[in-house]
Amino acid sequence: MFDTLIKYNLDQYKSSITSIKQEDDEEIIIDHLQSIIEHYRERLNKEVCKYTLLETFNLEDTIRIFDDCFYTQEDYDEEIGYCEYCEEDTRRDELAFLDDQSCCDSCYDRYAITCDDCGSSFHQDSEDCQHYECVDRYYCISCYSNYVSHCDNCDEYYSIDCGCESCEEENYEDEDEDSRYIKNYSYKPKQLFLKKPNETTNLFYGIEIETILRNSDNLDDIALKTLNQFEKNEVILKYDGSIGNDGFEIVSNTATFEYHKSELWNCFFNSDLTEDLKSFHVASCGLHIHASRDFYSKLDIGKIVLFLNLPYNKDFLTSLSGRDYNSYCRHNPNKKITDYKSHERFEQLNLTNNNTIEFRLFKGNIKRQSVFRYLEFVDSLSHFVKEITLQTNNLKFWHFVKWVKDNPNTKKKYNNLNSWLEKKGFYKILETKVIFIKNHNVRKANHPHLRKLKR
Numbered sequence: 001m002f003d004t005l006i007k008y009n010l011d012q013y014k015s016s017i018t019s020i021k022q023e024d025d026e027e028i029i030i031d032h033l034q035s036i037i038e039h040y041r042e043r044l045n046k047e048v049c050k051y052t053l054l055e056t057f058n059l060e061d062t063i064r065i066f067d068d069c070f071y072t073q074e075d076y077d078e079e080i081g082y083c084e085y086c087e088e089d090t091r092r093d094e095l096a097f098l099d100d101q102s103c104c105d106s107c108y109d110r111y112a113i114t115c116d117d118c119g120s121s122f123h124q125d126s127e128d129c130q131h132y133e134c135v136d137r138y139y140c141i142s143c144y145s146n147y148v149s150h151c152d153n154c155d156e157y158y159s160i161d162c163g164c165e166s167c168e169e170e171n172y173e174d175e176d177e178d179s180r181y182i183k184n185y186s187y188k189p190k191q192l193f194l195k196k197p198n199e200t201t202n203l204f205y206g207i208e209i210e211t212i213l214r215n216s217d218n219l220d221d222i223a224l225k226t227l228n229q230f231e232k233n234e235v236i237l238k239y240d241g242s243i244g245n246d247g248f249e250i251v252s253n254t255a256t257f258e259y260h261k262s263e264l265w266n267c268f269f270n271s272d273l274t275e276d277l278k279s280f281h282v283a284s285c286g287l288h289i290h291a292s293r294d295f296y297s298k299l300d301i302g303k304i305v306l307f308l309n310l311p312y313n314k315d316f317l318t319s320l321s322g323r324d325y326n327s328y329c330r331h332n333p334n335k336k337i338t339d340y341k342s343h344e345r346f347e348q349l350n351l352t353n354n355n356t357i358e359f360r361l362f363k364g365n366i367k368r369q370s371v372f373r374y375l376e377f378v379d380s381l382s383h384f385v386k387e388i389t390l391q392t393n394n395l396k397f398w399h400f401v402k403w404v405k406d407n408p409n410t411k412k413k414y415n416n417l418n419s420w421l422e423k424k425g426f427y428k429i430l431e432t433k434v435i436f437i438k439n440h441n442v443r444k445a446n447h448p449h450l451r452k453l454k455r
Helices: 002-007 010-022 026-044 050-056 073-079 105-111 165-174 219-227 257-264 266-270 298-309 311-321 368-387 397-406 415-423 426-432
Strands: 063-066 069-072 080-083 088-091 095-098 101-104 112-114 121-123 129-132 137-140 148-151 156-159 205-213 235-240 244-252 286-292 356-363
Touching (some): 026 069, 050 063, 069 073, 080 101, 105 112, 219 244, 298 368, 397 415
Antiparallel strands (some): 063 069, 080 088
């Protein structure tokens, strides 16, 4: 029948479809439709729209289409469901229920929050589950009392392991200072905006490194030893619910990029604290970098959101950051340039703070080269998005790598990032295997170096 296809149009097959339809065999109809599509492609080098076929043969009530595939009505009802949030069809095995409404994976990632104790899910606007800043955890109404309590004196929640530090501040002079080396998670020090002489930037960073005791040492002793590596008020130490009671989070004060690299961390990295603390080899430890929100326009933030969530960039980012995506730094491939606001704290870029944006993708680390590589990545990306035009291709990681390599000011400034990019073979790929077009976007990326990246 199809040998003469090149001489005829779709109408020639209407009678065949009609005859098959009369037999009420939907699977045979689908096979016939697929044959038409394949022969049109092979003989006429044309693509036939599936919806046009159904309309042509009056099959809209008999055959359904989802994800560019034909389904019988029975199979469609069995395999395909409906998301009540985005109002789109989706596969039933990708549906969950959120507040008694069916929800696809994308909407679930966008709207759901999960109790960190019982694992139950709630809509982000639900009053039955909320984020408790004192422990940096989400707890539902049934579980929160196991971890936090409410202080009637100051009207704040506090960790039951640490007590209400807000009220304790009032009696600070009467307490033994040694008991206050490690602050409660909700403690907020005065921001100093440290910088080197003659610096005029409005971009400041705060670095948070989660650490665990390497040995069975006294926690207060190691805390004091850590604090002694810094000038007064350069850092504080905090308890953090994600790492338990056997460690603390090292939280720097706000400082410029140059001050962080040349002043703040020198003594710490030159000390032997790596014998007392560990971070990289602890699954629960991360490293977060806060950056001054005032430095970025809404468009800048939207570009960063896209860069961090493009599926194309996944291997590059997980290799650079030292870890895969997880519940504390979620990846959402459906992010758009307009997503410069978000109510979700545990994304790669946390936008819930008023004064900062927080990069949460990094694995915990207390080695100089790695910590500064993370900081250099954040600083370079912050300047990169201000220089490139808004094209999706510009936000592929290849363009960022080329920008770092070609910028004459970056070799010394981003020495750790440069060394890593060269060691991992990204510069070699640019030189030998990548085809550039006029606007410097990169067109080719399927290279063995990328597939063999080590995390």
